[in-house]
Amino acid sequence: MPEKAATLHAHLDDFIKDTLSRCTRCGKCFEACPMTRYGDGLSKADPKTVVSGVLDWLQQTPGNEESVQWLKVCTQSSRCIEACPEGINAMKMVRVGQMSAMGSLGLQGAPALSGREAKDFFRVINAFSETQMTPDEMARWQR
Ligand code: SF4
Numbered sequence: 599m600p601e602k603a604a605t606l607h608a609h610l611d612d613f614i615k616d617t618l619s620r621c622t623r624c625g626k627c628f629e630a631c632p633m634t635r636y637g638d639g640l641s642k643a644d645p646k647t648v649v650s651g652v653l654d655w656l657q658q659t660p661g662n663e664e665s666v667q668w669l670k671v672c673t674q675s676s677r678c679i680e681a682c683p684e685g686i687n688a689m690k691m692v693r694v695g696q697m698s699a700m701g702s703l704g705l706q707g708a709p710a711l712s713g714r715e716a717k718d719f720f721r722v723i724n725a726f727s728e729t730q731m732t733p734d735e736m737a738r739w740q741r
Pocket residue numbers: 620621622623624625626627628649681682683684685686688691
């Protein structure tokens with residue numbers, strides 16, 4: 599394995615181990631996420647269940663459907679990072695979960711996420727813009 603790839607793998611392994619050992623599955627990162635209303639069924643999902651699914655992905659085990667929905671709608675708002683009482687970079691946790699669900703970390707079987715999955719792409723961009731812009735700016739953006 600090339601040296602850079604080995605370094606990246608070691609970094610990811612360390613991050614995954616640290617996250618799994620410190621995450622209490624409290625769900626506060628999910629609760630703070632501004633995107634949950636855009637994922638199928640996420641507005642009624644149990645935050646602890648969703649986070650548990652993401653942690654499954656980190657362990658190379660397919661997570662629940664709710665976790666896949668959360669992985670799909672993440673726009674890296676970073677609100678989850680501020681919300682975590684354990685100081686875990688929850689945005690990175692979701693990012694690594696995405697990598698796992700796309701099969702990029704070696705998960706066997708069909709990927710649950712596709713890099714080309716563009717069904718909600720523009721909806722997600724608009725939703726993210728909504729969290730960053732004033733109403734006037736949003737109106738100009740959507741024109
Ligand atoms: S807020 Fe932090 S400790 Fe709580 S579930 Fe999210 S990552 Fe885990």
